[in-house]
Structure formats: C-alpha cells, structure tokens
Amino acid sequence: MPDAAPFLQVDGVHKRFARVHAVNAITLGVQPGEIVALLGPNGAGKSTLLRMLVGITRPDEGRISWQGPVDARGHLLPTASGYLPEDRGLYQDVPLADVVAYFGRLRGMSRGDAERATAAWLERLDLGARARDKLGALSKGNQQKVQFAAAVLHRPAFAILDEPFSGLDPLNQELFLALVRELRDAGTTILFSAHQMQLVERLADRLFVMAHGRELLQGTVTGIRERWGGGDRLVLEVDGAPDLAPVAAHPAAARVERDADGHVAITLAPGHLVGDLLGTCAHHLAIRSVRTERASLHDVYVATVSAARPPEAA
Amino acid sequence: MTRWAQVRMVAQWEFGRFVKWKQQFIGLAVMVAVAGLGQGFLALKARSTPDAVRVVVVGAGRLGFPLPAVAEVRWDTLAAVDAAGARVLVRDDSAAGALLVRDGSTSELVIRRRGAWTQPLEGALAAARQQRAFAALPITPADRERLAGGFTVTLTTVTASGAQVSRGARMVALAILAFGLTVLFTGFATLFTGITGEKQQRITEQMIAMVSPQTWMDGKILGLAGAATVGAAIFFGGGSLVLRAVPLFGDGEPFALPAAASDVPLLLLVLLVTALGVLMWFSFMAAVAATIDDPNSSSRPILLFVPMLPMGIAFSLLPKADSVLAQVLSVVPLTSMGMLPARLLTTHVPWWEVVASVALLAGTAWLFRRLAGTIFATGMLLYGKEPSLAEVVRWAREG
Numbered sequence: 001m002p003d004a005a006p007f008l009q010v011d012g013v014h015k016r017f018a019r020v021h022a023v024n025a026i027t028l029g030v031q032p033g034e035i036v037a038l039l040g041p042n043g044a045g046k047s048t049l050l051r052m053l054v055g056i057t058r059p060d061e062g063r064i065s066w067q068g069p070v071d072a073r074g075h076l077l078p079t080a081s082g083y084l085p086e087d088r089g090l091y092q093d094v095p096l097a098d099v100v101a102y103f104g105r106l107r108g109m110s111r112g113d114a115e116r117a118t119a120a121w122l123e124r125l126d127l128g129a130r131a132r133d134k135l136g137a138l139s140k141g142n143q144q145k146v147q148f149a150a151a152v153l154h155r156p157a158f159a160i161l162d163e164p165f166s167g168l169d170p171l172n173q174e175l176f177l178a179l180v181r182e183l184r185d186a187g188t189t190i191l192f193s194a195h196q197m198q199l200v201e202r203l204a205d206r207l208f209v210m211a212h213g214r215e216l217l218q219g220t221v222t223g224i225r226e227r228w229g230g231g232d233r234l235v236l237e238v239d240g241a242p243d244l245a246p247v248a249a250h251p252a253a254a255r256v257e258r259d260a261d262g263h264v265a266i267t268l269a270p271g272h273l274v275g276d277l278l279g280t281c282a283h284h285l286a287i288r289s290v291r292t293e294r295a296s297l298h299d300v301y302v303a304t305v306s307a308a309r310p311p312e313a314a
Numbered sequence: 315m316t317r318w319a320q321v322r323m324v325a326q327w328e329f330g331r332f333v334k335w336k337q338q339f340i341g342l343a344v345m346v347a348v349a350g351l352g353q354g355f356l357a358l359k360a361r362s363t364p365d366a367v368r369v370v371v372v373g374a375g376r377l378g379f380p381l382p383a384v385a386e387v388r389w390d391t392l393a394a395v396d397a398a399g400a401r402v403l404v405r406d407d408s409a410a411g412a413l414l415v416r417d418g419s420t421s422e423l424v425i426r427r428r429g430a431w432t433q434p435l436e437g438a439l440a441a442a443r444q445q446r447a448f449a450a451l452p453i454t455p456a457d458r459e460r461l462a463g464g465f466t467v468t469l470t471t472v473t474a475s476g477a478q479v480s481r482g483a484r485m486v487a488l489a490i491l492a493f494g495l496t497v498l499f500t501g502f503a504t505l506f507t508g509i510t511g512e513k514q515q516r517i518t519e520q521m522i523a524m525v526s527p528q529t530w531m532d533g534k535i536l537g538l539a540g541a542a543t544v545g546a547a548i549f550f551g552g553g554s555l556v557l558r559a560v561p562l563f564g565d566g567e568p569f570a571l572p573a574a575a576s577d578v579p580l581l582l583l584v585l586l587v588t589a590l591g592v593l594m595w596f597s598f599m600a601a602v603a604a605t606i607d608d609p610n611s612s613s614r615p616i617l618l619f620v621p622m623l624p625m626g627i628a629f630s631l632l633p634k635a636d637s638v639l640a641q642v643l644s645v646v647p648l649t650s651m652g653m654l655p656a657r658l659l660t661t662h663v664p665w666w667e668v669v670a671s672v673a674l675l676a677g678t679a680w681l682f683r684r685l686a687g688t689i690f691a692t693g694m695l696l697y698g699k700e701p702s703l704a705e706v707v708r709w710a711r712e713g
Contacts, residue, residue, distance in 0.1 A: 054523045079315070083523040089516030094331065102327055106524040108315045150520070 005067055007032045007158055007189045008053065013062030015048050015213075022048040023059070024213035030158075030191055032067065035184050037204035038193040041305055045213040046193045047086045050162050053191070054083050068157050079108035082156035082188075086163055088147055092136035096146050097122060099135060103150040114153065121149040124179070140167045148176065152183055159183060161192035165199055177203055197298040209301065211308040225295060233293040234266045234274050239286040246284045252276040267299075320525045324533020325540065332504050332541035342552040349556040367410035367431060370400045378418040379446035382438040386431040389413075400424065411435075419443065483577035484659050487584045491655050493550055494588035495625065500549075501542025501592075502599050502618045508538050509603035509690075518690075528687035531600055535683060539596045583668065584655045590675040591651025595621050597682030604690040607700045614700070621648075628652030635660040645671045647678035685710055 006029035015023040023045045030036050038046050051057045053064060055075035068080045091099050097118050104114035122128045125145040127138075135143060144167045152159055164180070165173050173196070180203060184190055194200050200207070201221055208218040217224060244264065248256040252272035257265045264285065266277060274292055281287060366388040374381060374391045381389045395403065400412035404424050411432070412424040421439070425432060448458070512518055521530050599618070606612045628649045631640045635657045644653040644663070650671045657663050692709040693701050701709070 051519075056519060056522050078524045081523070083520065085516075085519040085523070087516040087519050089512075089518075089520065091331070091517065092515060102323075103520070103524065105323055106320060106521075147520075 004031050006030055007034075007067045008191065009063075009065045010049075010053070011063045011065075013049070013052065013059045013064065015045075015052060015057065015060055021213050023052070026062070026210065026213075026215055028208050028215075028218070030189060032189050033184060033187065034205045035180065035190045035192070035203055036206045036208060037200045038191060038208050038210070039195075039197075039200065039301060040193075040210040040216075043212075044210045046210065047162055048213075049210075050083075050086075050160050050191070050193065053160055054081070066158070076158060077108075078106065079154065080157040082107075082151045082154065082159040082161075084148055084151040084159075084161040084164055086193075088144065088167075090135045090143060090147060090150075093134055095132045096127065096135050096138065097131035100146060100150045100153055104153040107154040107156075109154050117153050118149070121153060122146075125149060125175070141169060141172055144168060145172065148179070152188070155183075155186060156188055158189045158191070161190065163193055163195070165194055165196050173199060197296065197301055201297040207297075209304060211305050212310045214308075216304050216308055221297060224300060225297075232268045232274070232295050234268065234277055234281070235291050235293060236264045236266070236281060236285060236287050237289040238262060238264055239288060242285045247277070247280055250277055250280050267295075317526070317529055320529045321532045321536065324525065324530055325537035328508060328534055328537025329540045329544075332508065332538060333544050338545065338548050342548050345549075345552045346556055367429060368408075369411040369413055369435070370395065370403055370409045371413045371415065372397050372400050373415035376415045376417055377421075377439075377443075379442050382442035384431060384435045384438045386429070387435055480577060483580060486577070486581055487655055487659055489550075490581065490584050490588050491652065493546055494592050494651065496546040496549065497539070497542045497592050498595050498621060500545055501538060501596065504542060505534075505538045505596060505599050506603050506606075506615060506618070508534055509600060510606045510608075513606075514608065522691075526687075527691035528684070531604070531687040531690050532683060535593065535596050535600050535686070539592055542596075543592075580658060584658065587651060587654050587672060587675065590672065590679055594647060594651070594675060594679035594682055597679055597686055601682055601686035601689055604686055604693060605701055605706055612700060624648040625652050628656065632656050632660075641667065645674060647674045650675050 008028075008030040010026055010028040013023055013026045014021070026045075026049060028036075038049070040046050048057070052059050053076075055073065064074065066074070066076045069077045071077055090096075097115075100118040100121065101111070101114040104117060105111060109117065119128070119131070122131050125148075127142060127145060130138070130142075135146065138146065144164075148161075148164060151161065161180070164176055168176060177199060180190060180192070192203075204221065206218065206220050207224060209216040239262075244256050244258065247253055247264075247266060252269055253266050254269040255267040257267075259265070266281075268274065268277070278290075366386050368390050369387050370393045371381065371389055371391045372393075372395065374389075381391070390409065393400070393403065393409075397412075397414050400409070400414065401424055403409040404412050404426055407426065410425065410429060413435075414422040414424065416422070423432070423435065448461075451458075453461075512521070518530075525533075598621075602614055602617045606614050624643075624646075628643055629652055631637065631643065631653065634640055635653075640653060640657060643649040644657050645667060646653075654663070654668070654671045658668075689701075689706055689709055
C-alpha cells in the first residue's frame, strides 16, 4: 500500500481560532482501503482537522487533496464521502427510517435505493422493528447506530467517523468493529477518531497521534510499538513486602509498581530485554510466578501524549 | 446531483416536517365546528325571539295615522288607562313601555329599560307620519312614484391602463395581500424553529457535509415558505368554506369573490409582488435566525416584528395612495409589498414604477437569501455565542 497514490493527502495544514492554533502544520496521507485512526486527547485538534476534510471549515494554510471526485472547491463530493460528526444530532420528531433515507438521497441515492439500503442497515443494526419510531424515542446508543447508518448508507468511497464508538455498550462496540471492517472490505477507505485504545488497536491499520494541534507520531500499530521501544512489562507474583528499590535502580526498569494483590509490575526501559532484569529480581524478591505483557496501545498513547508539551503562547 | 435538485430535496423535507396534514385538518374542522356552533346559536336565538313586548298607547286617536307595525312590539290601545295609569303599568312591569301621544307629531315613550325595539319604534312612527302626509298631497300616482324613487351610484376605479377595477377584483387583490401577510406572520415562527432548532439539535454539521450552506438555506426558505403558505391556505380556505356554507343555515347569501377576466393581469401582478415580498421577508428572517444560538435566551426573536413597521407605514398611507411618499414607498422593497398593490388598486401607476418595484423587490430577496447563506456558513459552528452586528457585517462583506 505505501506505493499507491493516497486517497487523501493533507499537506502542512494550519487552522487558527482567535488565540488557539487548533491545527498546526499537519501532514497526513491515507491510502485507498486503509483504516486510519486519528488519536489525541480532548482539544488536540482532531475534530477541527476532520471538519476541514469534510469542507465545513477551510484551512488557513496548507492543502487537502483527494484522489476521488471533487467539487469546484476541491471538496470530495458528498456522493463519495460519508461523515459521522462528533456533535451528534438528528431530527428527533421524524421516523428514523425517513431520516436515514433522506440523508442517503442528499448524498445522491435514488429514493428507491435509499429506502432499500435504509431497511437493510436498520435490520443489520437490530432496529428494523423500530423503523417508524421517532428518533427521540430511541436510546442514545441506538441513536448513534442510526447516525452511523446515515453516514455510510450510500457506501462512500471515503468515510470520516468522528468518535464512532462513543455511547455504545460493549456488544454494540463489537458490532461497529465488524461493520467498519465490512465497509473497508467493500472498498471504503476510513479515517476515524476514538479514545477507546483497545478498539483502535483491533481496528486500525495505521495511527496518527496529535496533541496541541501538532503531529506526535504516525505509523502502524506494530511499527509504533517498535519505534517507541520498551513498554513491555514483567509481572511478578511475590511473597511478603520486599524492598523494590534495588529493582527500580536497575537500568532495564523504567517503572516499578506494586498492586494491592502483591503483584509487582516492572515496565522495561527501551532497548532492554526481560532477561536483563530476571537475575536482579530473583536475587531480591521471593518470586512465586512470572509473566510478561506486551505494551498496549493505551500505554504507548499515554506515555507519548503525556510527554507532549503545549506550544508556547505566541 | 445538481444544486437545485438538492435545494428541492431540502425544501420538500422541510415542507414535510412542518406541514402536519392531520393537525391542519383537525384545526380546520375545529374552525368550521366553532363557526357552525356560533351560527347555530344565532339562528336559534333568532328563532326563539320572545313574544313581542306590550306597549300601552294613551291617546292613539291624536296621532292622525294608524299605529305602524314595529318588530317585537305589540301595541295595546285597549288598556283604558290614563297617562298616570300607564306609568304604573310600566313601573310594575305589566307593560314594557307606554306611548303617551300628545299630538300628531309629538309623544312621550315611558320605559323601565331600553330594548332592541325602542329605537325602531321612533323611526317607524316618523315614517308612518311622513307616509300619511305624503299620501295626502294633491299629486298623481306617477308623480308620487317619481318622488319616492332613489338614486343609484355604481363605484368603479380606473387603473393606469384605463381599465376599470371592479369591486370583485379589489376584493380578490386585497385577499391576496391579506393571504401574503398571513403567510408572513404565521410562517416566521416556523422559520425560526426550523433554523435555530436544527442548530440546537446539532444537525447542521451533518447537513453541511452533504449540501452547501447556501443550498441548505435556500431549501429552508422555500420549504418553510411553502409550509406557511399551506397553513394560510387551509386557514383561508376554511374561512371561505365557513363564509359560504354557514349563511345557508341562516337564510343568508353565500360569500363569493367575483373577479372579471379583464382583471387577471392586475391580479397576477399583485400575486407576483406578494410572493416576492413573502420570499424577501422570509430570507431576511432566515438571516436573523442564522445568527441566533439559543432562541430561549436570545433577544433577537423580537426582530420577528420588524416587518410590521414598514407594512404598517404602507397601510397607513392607503388613503393617500396618490401622494409622493406613497409612490416612493411603492418602490422601496421593504414597503412595496403593501404599497404597490394599494396604488395599483386606487390610482394611476406608471409602468416604470411597477418595473422598478418588482425588480428591487426581487433583487432584495436575492440579496437577503445570499446574506442568510453567508451568515449561516460562518456562524453555524459558533455554539454558545451569538455573533455581534459588527461580526455579521464583516461576514457579509467577506462572503
């Protein structure tokens, strides 16, 4: 995929609001057929970037280009794009099937196609029996499902999903994982933002992490783990309340923690192996069991974003 | 998909959201029922009129003419009482009144309280006396008929082209204007709800990802103006139905709006000016609504009443439709919707005035819709804050 022309190319994009530099020199490419996760803490600039991609706002500087069909202003045509915004909103006083079909028609579907696709999506989302219910009667999670259907009803070539898992219970999160993968398998390229790292890790081909409007890192999940280095953990079940200072002083130990159950978790420093530590641990601790854990995306994310410094005020 | 196809789709959606046929016809049925009940009550009241009141007459012979028939009055000339006795009968409510005749032209009516019959009684006596005097004149029956004949006046008004504007055409034109004003003032609330409500429900961001802000605003204006037109049509249609049907129960004449075929061009012009005026004011109100963040806390909904001022000025000049001020206001877009039709119906209007008025009205409607789209495009993501007038002006300039 790296050699293919990107479906979306963002080059040096900036967006400023009054005193806030919301998006600062962002460069990002999304290849056709990829699922890319846009990550970052609240206020990182993710939604601002996504709104520029959709064409709701314009970049102050930089360029956004698409491989797909665009209008005179260079925005991807609504027929080729799908958008699930961060700010959820639907017509509360209208039957949900009507709303979904209306959105499909606005994105270029014929009335018949929109109605057929709506019925199929609502069945898939376990909402078929409630097609004539007004949206206001649905739970927040079900409204989120309707919103998702409205965003991708027309099988867009490129879908932008701003926090698609928000408000969903674990079962529906699993359903959404499956639906997004189905979309990708059917040819839709997907860029999404989320805060649920365990879901991102399972879904995304690549990650783009930003904070304070700037890029922190990007790459595949595996690549980021390797590049970031370390982070793997050695978890020991020990007897008594040993002194952990000698272990913490070892150069291979980046962080040593002890939980209420008596487990000692040692996070490895970059470039070190579990074996480097085992001898020291065996010497100072009464070990009952040993296991190792790969660094989770959550760990990588927290460590990376925590280390990011806000830009100095202009 | 073309932009206008999207405009049509948005307009149809908005129309469908705000035209609730069931509620509209329930409202119509309630209106007809209330009017029917009212008319029924009046008919019942008319038919259940109490027996004629007793009026005792003292000195009927001094009148010199027979007592005339008066609605709700039963003359009693046989009471055989004098004036004092008659007063006692009235005081004791044995009679509603006592007519104490002094001579052939003066009398005193004694009553305890006024009734619907008191005034007609005086008129009937005067008419009876005049008729008696008229009959006594030494003239032929032909002269008598000629003297009793009335004078007929038929009112017609001449337009610029010299054609006559019939009373029916004037009524139709005024009905069109009244219809337009009803559309305006009943539609503004819907327009506000339709625009600010969508922003409150956070729907706008999704919409603008699919259609341009101008497309969305154009669809809103057309769809909501259409919805208001249907509401007003049902109201007017229902009203006409009531006016036509209800008199039939009361033996009255059904209401009708006759208009001659020669009036059609004038009526079409009035229709055009009214439609453009409605679109212009809807566009203006859409621009105002686009600046509102929360209608519950905003002071801007008071601007709903802005169109009343120019309309009020225009209508206050109706009696002076020939004045220079009226001519100026018939060209100014904010007042032309009311002033131009008024002048067309009552005075000579040069062709250039009509052309200028229609062109300026259409141009201003177009400008306001552009302004509404521009303000909305810039301000739609301003949650929790309303733009100041200076910001709105800046957006309009930049847009």
